[in-house]
Amino acid sequence: MSYFAKVLNGKVEKVLVVDADFIPHLRESTPGTWVQTWKDANGASEKRYNFAGISDIYDTDADAFYTEQPFPSWTLNDTTYIWEAPVAYPDSGDYVWDEESGNWVEYTPSNP
Secondary structure, three states: OEEEEEEEOOEEEEEEEEOHHHHHHHHHHOOOEEEEEOOOOOOOHHHOOOOOOOOOEEEOOOOEEEOOOOOOOOEEOOOOOOEEOOOOOOOOOOEEEEOOOOEEEEOEOOEO
16 A cells, blocks of 8 residues: 545645555546655655645656645755745754744734
8 A cells, every 4th residue: 555645736725645556546647746755755756855745846857745834934945845944943952933924923822
């Protein structure tokens, strides 16, 4: 059994676990392209960098899956295809990104 993502217009619509032999039948009965994805991708280019999730983006030129941009200030690392904040995450503590200040702020129940 393998994981396959159904991609339509560059977006992942669903992810299935099926035998690879079943994929040609899916292509015939539903629109979109089926692209194999791996749970253990871990940034490996031969495994399309990241495991595909619903609403993720599939870049055909890079042959890479990645999430939607979480914040306007974040940039996509073209080596790992993971979004990066303009400021490194602090070494310790529980922080959330604050787009307005452009920095990490300590998480508190009043600042989720």
